[in-house]
Amino acid sequence: MPDSSRVRIDGKGLRCADVVRVARRSASVKLNQDAVRRAESTYRLALDIGAKRSVYGRTTGVGANRHAVVDADTADEHGLRLLRSHAGGTGEPLPDAIVRSTLVIRLNQLAAAGSGVHPRLLHALETALRVGALPLVHSRGAIGTGDLSALAEIGLTIAGQRPWHVGSLDPVPISPGDALAFISSNAATLAESxxxxxxxxxxxxxxxxxxxxxxxxxxxxxxxxxxxxxxxxxxxxxxxxxxxxxxxxxxxxxxxxxxxxxxxxxxxxxxxxxxxxxxxxxxxxxxxxxxxxxxAENPLIHVDSERVYHHGQFSxxxxxxxxxxxxxxxxxxxxxxxxxxxxxxxxxxxxxxxxxxxxxxxxxxxxxxxxxxxxxxxxxxxxxxxxxxxxxxxxxxxxxxxxxxxxxxxxxxxxxxxxxxxxxxxxxxxxxxxxxxxxxxxxxxxxxxxxxxxxxxxxxxxxxxxxxxxxxxxxxxxxxxxx
The missing domain is CATH 1.20.200.10 (Fumarase/aspartase (Central domain))
Incomplete structure (x- = not known):
């Protein structure tokens, strides 16, 4: 039966049972405003650091292209290019419950405020869960080092670049540094787990x-x-x-x-x-x-130390x-x-x-x-x-x-x-x-x-x-x- 209660999203208190309630019983979510403010601070810090030094995936390419510097003239398109190139999932679509589970997990991880994404992406995920909008996400395309394909499909859907599977939202702009920060997660694997x-x-x-x-x-x-x-x-x-x-x-x-x-x-x-x-x-x-x-996003934008850390937390x-x-x-x-x-x-x-x-x-x-x-x-x-x-x-x-x-x-x-x-x-x-x-x-x-x-x-x-x-x-x- 439906769950009329709310799950609080603050980046630190989400339990497995909460995820199940959202995924299987359509419990609603409520994004903590302190978490949003912290995400805003992290976003601004990421912009500032990216203007001063190379930051993987923000001012550079990814993978073996890590040393390729993004042309400043095309930086605005860098995020969308990254999402488009990584949205190569295939296989059967994930069941709706796993997609809802993925959305709430990714929202809570972003609320932990280490990614540096624009806060509007957090609000977009919260809204999708509230109104029941679901992207079409394919099951195949990850090997345990980040659900890049699945999350790129979700990111492109939020950006209005792919049709919604259920319901819809108004398109949300993708900032140049948002793409890798958004897909650098194992949220879909965690969802099924x-x-x-x-x-x-x-x-x-x-x-x-x-x-x-x-x-x-x-x-x-x-x-x-x-x-x-x-x-x-x-x-x-x-x-x-x-x-x-x-x-x-x-x-x-x-x-x-x-x-x-x-x-x-x-x-x-x-x-x-x-x-x-x-x-x-x-x-x-x-x-x-x-x-x-x-x-666990790579790189970690650490607001307290005002530093960026490149690491292997995607493992x-x-x-x-x-x-x-x-x-x-x-x-x-x-x-x-x-x-x-x-x-x-x-x-x-x-x-x-x-x-x-x-x-x-x-x-x-x-x-x-x-x-x-x-x-x-x-x-x-x-x-x-x-x-x-x-x-x-x-x-x-x-x-x-x-x-x-x-x-x-x-x-x-x-x-x-x-x-x-x-x-x-x-x-x-x-x-x-x-x-x-x-x-x-x-x-x-x-x-x-x-x-x-x-x-x-x-x-x-x-x-x-x-x-x-x-x-x-x-x-x-x-x-x-x-x-």
């Missing part, structure tokens, strides 16, 4: 509920989640995961024993495998929170490595989900029929779910491959490293989609097993979750196509994030 972080964090939370349903269907041992066990090896994520399982299952101080002395790894090692993913999501949030509020190694780590952890978590699904179709573990079938001998039941889950797991495995093992040497050898954080963000979005399917297959298996067994669940969050799933998922005992139920289960998973 923030939305991926949000979606994955919710999926990881919902995973506790689904694993708990499988735990009940398999008659798991609560010893694996005991406070004493995890206090003896207190990694934050596994401690949190075990505590969540105790809460969801309503385990008291002296819970009953499980069916087996030792459970399969899918139950027994769940906190140890799921915990690193929780920790990796927290680590990614810390990286994102810094970058959302960073004045996004922190972000790329955090995303790679999170996807690797997620793959382990998804493997355990697929393992629990295999446990659910095994009669020796459930006491039910093979594949939870209910028809004549030879009925397949939910056999196909294992194929679907492992197909999705295979996709996730490919998406989990680290992008940070590659690099690029471009611009006549001057730019000889790239983090590929943009590709890491894309891979993370793909991994999330695949993981949701794996979880949906496990959810269908767990709910079916509990219903066939007539298991009574405690008056705890697990019981409420089972009741919700049972209302939404039909119990069709004979063999039938499961595609619709998989899609329905994927929707229910999002609701479990709030259990």
């Amino acid at each position: 923030v939305l991926a972080w949000h979606d994955l964090r919710r999926l990881l939370h919902a995973s506790h509920v689904i694993a708990a349903l499988s735990f009940c269907a398999l008659g798991g041992s609560p010893e694996a989640f005991s406070e004493q066990v995890h206090g003896a090896r207190p990694h934050p994520g596994s401690v949190r995961c075990a505590a969540e399982m105790r809460r969801i299952l309503g385990l008291d101080v002296d819970p009953p024993e499980g069916r087996r002395l030792q459970d399969p790894f899918g139950l027994r090692a769940f906190p140890q495998v799921h915990g690193p993913a929780l920790d990796a999501a927290d680590a990614l949030e810390r990286v994102l929170s810094i970058d959302l509020n960073a004045a 996004t190694a922190y972000l790329a490595l955090s995303l790679d780590s999170l996807r690797a952890a997620l793959h382990h978590v998804a493997e355990l989900s697929a393992a629990r699904l295999s446990d659910l179709v095994e009669p020796e573990l459930t006491g039910l029929t093979p594949f939870l079938s209910s028809g004549p001998p030879g009925s397949s039941g939910i056999m196909i779910l294992e194929y679907v889950a492992h197909d999705a797991l295979g996709q996730l495995r490919h998406a989990a491959a680290p992008v940070t093992l590659g690099t690029a040497v471009i611009s006549r050898g001057l730019e000889d490293h790239a983090s590929f954080s943009t590709q890491a963000a894309r891979s993370t979005s793909a991994a999330i989609s695949a993981y949701r399917t794996v979880l949906a297959c496990e959810l269908l298996g767990a709910v079916r097993a509990l219903r066939l067994a007539g298991t009574e669940l405690p008056d705890a969050p697990i019981g409420q979750a089972f009741a919700r799933a049972s209302r939404r998922l039909p119990l069709i005992e004979e063999d039938h196509p499961l595609s619709g139920e998989i899609a329905q289960a994927e929707q229910i998973i999002d609701e479990f994030a709030d259990c």
